[in-house]
Amino acid sequence: MYQYSRAIYRAIKDLIDPYATKTTQLEYRRAVLVECELTMGRLADDPHYFARPDRALFADIRRYFPITNQAQVAWSVREGVGAATTFIEQQIEAGLLDGGIARCHATTRKGNACQRTPLPGRDYCPSHQHLERAAIVAA
Ligand SMILES: [Zn+2]
Incomplete structure (x- = not known):
């Protein structure tokens, strides 16, 4: 989105x-x-x-x-x-969505699940994309 x-x-x-x-x-x-x-x-x-x-x-x-x-x-x-x-x-x-959209996997500072849409093909939104890089480095 x-x-x-x-x-x-x-x-x-x-x-x-x-x-x-x-x-x-x-x-x-x-x-x-x-x-x-x-x-x-x-x-x-x-x-x-x-x-x-x-x-x-x-x-x-x-x-x-x-x-x-x-x-x-x-x-x-x-x-x-x-x-x-x-x-x-x-x-x-097309059955790709059940009325919702994929969510970012991050947790906000307040402890809630991030509600933003991930970047295409990613698990995290633009604000949290550094977490994905961190996960890749850690792996
Ligand atoms: Zn996010």
């Missing part, structure tokens, strides 16, 4: 308020990326129970964009979330 949140982020990151300071723009970009990843993570966890994920994501991030760019942001979000939803539905139909 990582590639879908990145694709949405890439499509809209340059639409962030151009009159904000550089620091603010960076903060906004980070916030937008986090919201994209949260939405994709939730979509992967609960594909059947997450109603209107595109609207939910747009509602969470619209404040980072000037009014004049919001129509384009809404469009990009709808396209990106639509592509991710189609992908998940195909996976479920």
Whole structure:
């Protein structure tokens, strides 16, 4: 799901308020990326129970964009979330998923299982990929 949140982020990151300071723009970009990843993570966890994920994501991030760019942001979000939803539905139909998606094998600092999607062909998500390297070195 990582590639879908990145694709949405890439499509809209340059639409962030151009009159904000550089620091603010960076903060906004980070916030937008986090919201994209949260939405994709939730979509992967609960594909059947997450109603209107595109609207939910747009509602969470619209404040980072000037009014004049919001129509384009809404469009990009709808396209990106639509592509991710189609992908998940195909996976479920093909029997590759039972409505959930493979999870990262790592445990978070709070002691919960990491809920993120592993990198393709890996056991860990982008944040925890160093653990896989550690396991390979240890082996
Ligand atoms: Zn992880």
